[in-house]
Amino acid sequence: EKGGYAHFTIKEIYEQPKALKDTMTGRIVPGKKVKLDDIHITKEMLEDYSRIYIIACGTAYNAGLIGKVAIENLARIPVEVDVASEFRYRNPIIDAKTLVIVISQSGETADTLAVSREAQKFGARVIAITNVVGSSIAREADDVFYTWAGPEIGVASTKAYLTMLVAIYSIGIYFAELLGTQQESYLENLKKELLTLPEKVASIIADTTRIEHFADKIHTEKDVFFLGRGLDYQIAVEASLKLKELSYIHSEAYPGGELKHGSIALIEDDITVIASLTQRDLLEKMQSNIKEVVSRGAKVMAITFEDNHDVEHFSDEVIIIPNTMDLIAPILAVVPLQLLAYYVALYKGLDVDKPRNLAKSVTVE
Numbered sequence: 001e002k003g004g005y006a007h008f009t010i011k012e013i014y015e016q017p018k019a020l021k022d023t024m025t026g027r028i029v030p031g032k033k034v035k036l037d038d039i040h041i042t043k044e045m046l047e048d049y050s051r052i053y054i055i056a057c058g059t060a061y062n063a064g065l066i067g068k069v070a071i072e073n074l075a076r077i078p079v080e081v082d083v084a085s086e087f088r089y090r091n092p093i094i095d096a097k098t099l100v101i102v103i104s105q106s107g108e109t110a111d112t113l114a115v116s117r118e119a120q121k122f123g124a125r126v127i128a129i130t131n132v133v134g135s136s137i138a139r140e141a142d143d144v145f146y147t148w149a150g151p152e153i154g155v156a157s158t159k160a161y162l163t164m165l166v167a168i169y170s171i172g173i174y175f176a177e178l179l180g181t182q183q184e185s186y187l188e189n190l191k192k193e194l195l196t197l198p199e200k201v202a203s204i205i206a207d208t209t210r211i212e213h214f215a216d217k218i219h220t221e222k223d224v225f226f227l228g229r230g231l232d233y234q235i236a237v238e239a240s241l242k243l244k245e246l247s248y249i250h251s252e253a254y255p256g257g258e259l260k261h262g263s264i265a266l267i268e269d270d271i272t273v274i275a276s277l278t279q280r281d282l283l284e285k286m287q288s289n290i291k292e293v294v295s296r297g298a299k300v301m302a303i304t305f306e307d308n309h310d311v312e313h314f315s316d317e318v319i320i321i322p323n324t325m326d327l328i329a330p331i332l333a334v335v336p337l338q339l340l341a342y343y344v345a346l347y348k349g350l351d352v353d354k355p356r357n358l359a360k361s362v363t364v365e
């Protein structure tokens with residue numbers, strides 16, 4: 001059932017082009033408005049929402065972090081993101097003017113389900129983004145976006161995460177089209193570009209030699225730092241979680257600009273820093289952050305676009321990804337980092353599909 005792959009995790013990483021395509025089919029069509037069959041929100045309803053909460057756990061929460069940026073940019077509605085187990089207990093402001101988006105691969109995560117129920121009790125509408133048809137979260141929500149990633153067996157979420165991002169971008173564009181918050185030509189370009197991503201992801205996974213080489217180099221490390229600015233920071237957060245759970249290496253994700261507010265004290269000779277540089281407006285700032293860590297002895301692996309040639313001058317390793325629009329770059333940028341976590345675990349001889357202490361579906365609170 002692993003179809004010739006050594007592990008479900010790597011099989012699922014390789015299934016990402018198909019998962020992306022399946023999730024977009026029929027929903028994102030060039031020249032047409034985004035069509036979301038199980039979401040029944042009208043322009044009038046949307047105009048009435050004063051805020052959106054995105055609530056989830058773990059990797060689904062990390063997808064939500066990107067959702068905040070994407071939906072705020074596209075639809076200009078304020079979005080707050082929180083982990084379900086915190087949100088529940090902090091007496092949040094929820095009413096009929098609140099739209100809640102819960103994200104859950106399994107659709108059974110106890111804390112996320114509890115938030116969905118609580119929100120509805122206070123009169124909020126709930127959209128569920130989930131991968132499992134008929135799951136509790138799907139059944140109880142007012143609207144559903146199914147990510148057609150197919151069954152995810154590996155405990156570490158990979159293809160489900162990528163399709164959650166597609167869900168978020170689709171909902172963001174759908175809202176923007178209802179509200180008229182963006183130029184049609186911009187949205188059209190975004191849709192066309194989204195449709196090219198399955199092929200671009202395929203080109204990233206077609207050759208993993210550089211990533212394997214880097215994984216071999218760092219697999220004995222104790223600490224690794226991930227850096228990014230803008231959407232690259234949210235990618236750093238997800239990459240750090242993936243590396244932790246698959247390889248048991250401690251890592252932290254920092255926004256580039258926060259370094260000098262404390263954590264740069266941890267940068268010493270030979271420490272590994274993994275930097276994502278896909279946000280064009282922030283490239284220069286991010287590059288100067290990298291220079292700061294390099295001057296303190298850090299070894300840097302950078303992930304950047306084809307057309308950014310500056311990074312190679314001050315990085316030990318560069319992983320190149322195809323060019324795309326900044327807003328949707330996370331879909332590409334995370335893939336080499338998933339592969340990195342997988343290969344580091346492999347070099348360490350760990351149980352990749354079932355990391356210690358973890359369960360695929362967390363149905364206890």
Ligand code: F6R
Nearest residue numbers: 058059060104105106109156157
């Ligand atoms: C990490 C991972 C977990 C899940 C989290 C939420 O790779 O898989 O962090 O993302 O337990 O699970 P769902 O999405 O099923 O609610």
